[in-house]
Amino acid sequence: MKKVKALILFSGGLDSILAAKILMEQGIEVKGITFESYFFNSENAKKGAKEMKLPLKIINFSEEHLKMVKNPKYGYGKAMNPCIDCHILMLKKAKEIMKKEKFNFVATGEVLGERPFSQNKKALELIEKESSLKGYLLRPFSAKLLKLTIPEKLNQVNRQKLLDISGRSRKRQIALAKKYKIKEYPTPAGGCLLTDLEFGKRLKELFQKYLKCKGNDIGLLKLGRHFWEDKIKIIVGRNERENKEIKKLAKKGDVLIEMKNYPGPSTLIRNYKKTKIPKKVFERAKKITQYYSTKARAKKDVNFEVKEKL
Ligand code: SF4
The missing domain is CATH 3.40.50.620 (HUPs)
Structure with a gap:
């Protein structure tokens, strides 16, 4: 048979x-x-x-x-x-x-x-x-x-x-x-980011601001701290690994900010508006970058490196 x-x-x-x-x-x-x-x-x-x-x-x-x-x-x-x-x-x-x-x-x-x-x-x-x-x-x-x-x-x-x-x-x-002698197995729905409430909030916000988002944008959602200025997003790495990942995901038109004279996060600005990024966004991104470095937080002599991805 x-x-x-x-x-x-x-x-x-x-x-x-x-x-x-x-x-x-x-x-x-x-x-x-x-x-x-x-x-x-x-x-x-x-x-x-x-x-x-x-x-x-x-x-x-x-x-x-x-x-x-x-x-x-x-x-x-x-x-x-x-x-x-x-x-x-x-x-x-x-x-x-x-x-x-x-x-x-x-x-x-x-x-x-x-x-x-x-x-x-x-x-x-x-x-x-x-x-x-x-x-x-x-x-x-x-x-x-x-x-x-x-x-x-x-x-x-x-x-x-x-x-x-x-x-x-x-x-x-x-x-x-x-x-059946099965001892190890993952939790139900474990591993699907869509069931995660916090991730869901980030995703919803991204869809509201930029529904045309692609895989690269979703990749960024999995990393760092996120701040919005209208339709411009600031993403700040939380550790060495995230800093590296954020830099890897940076694409043409993104801006990367780091401190030259202190250790700290890598920050990425992604502009979904496609117009010129206002000065106040750069200032905010710098402030956040400095804030999330314990060594630089209270300092007055911080120098930033601002690079646009070409
Ligand atoms: S959205 Fe996630 S949890 Fe729901 S069916 Fe698809 S993979 Fe499973």
């Missing part, structure tokens, strides 16, 4: 590891698919897949993902996390691969009711519909509480061996982790 093949959205978190195990236990051939964007990487997925010897396909969809994050059809969760749209986008990609590589169905580690925004019954149905996977999307954890899927109807998957987990309690997942 031809082997049943499943493609699973694999983040490397406990839920995706367990969902893959549940299917593998039924003799199904499972392959993982994971994504990289400006807001999350594939490190956890790579680690988890390696440990359980799961073949893994990595897709970088940064540009497309950023476009969606700017304007998600179904809105954001608590922070700037557009989880419903994000899942739809991932599953659309999974569907393309399912068709191309002849998988029987797509699976996820979603649990009914685990996340109020994106995993309630309505949201799960919506995600299935919008990703055009109707009938071909299996959620092994909650399958018994959801509609029968096509692979279940075709006996490619044994429904009896699937689960009926719902809600936010992690008890049954923890018990399963013990059963």
Whole structure:
């Protein structure tokens, strides 16, 4: 008999590891698919897949993902996390691969009711519909509480061996982790910057001031202290590593400020207005730079180096 093949959205978190195990236990051939964007990487997925010897396909969809994050059809969760749209986008990609590589169905580690925004019954149905996977999307954890899927109807998957987990309690997942001897795993949604409230505030502000922002602008959001002057941004490094990173991300038109005679932060001015930077912005940037150097803070003899990136 031809082997049943499943493609699973694999983040490397406990839920995706367990969902893959549940299917593998039924003799199904499972392959993982994971994504990289400006807001999350594939490190956890790579680690988890390696440990359980799961073949893994990595897709970088940064540009497309950023476009969606700017304007998600179904809105954001608590922070700037557009989880419903994000899942739809991932599953659309999974569907393309399912068709191309002849998988029987797509699976996820979603649990009914685990996340109020994106995993309630309505949201799960919506995600299935919008990703055009109707009938071909299996959620092994909650399958018994959801509609029968096509692979279940075709006996490619044994429904009896699937689960009926719902809600936010992690008890049954923890018990399963013990059963499968899984000791280490990252926290749920760990690693996605979009669920971070502080990062979300920065991102929201950037979208309000400059919706055309690109990957480089998002990269800067992950570093330093941020100050706005109208549509001009001042970013101040908090340590040696950030100073280096900020300099690396500087691009044509940016201004870099450092103190010549004291150690301290590297400061970058990025002008989203594209008009001449007013003098008061330079003065403010210098003041902030000096303030965040404990050695220079109270000094009167600070000399600055101001360089425009050409
Ligand atoms: S937590 Fe992040 S990666 Fe996960 S669905 Fe939400 S936005 Fe996407």
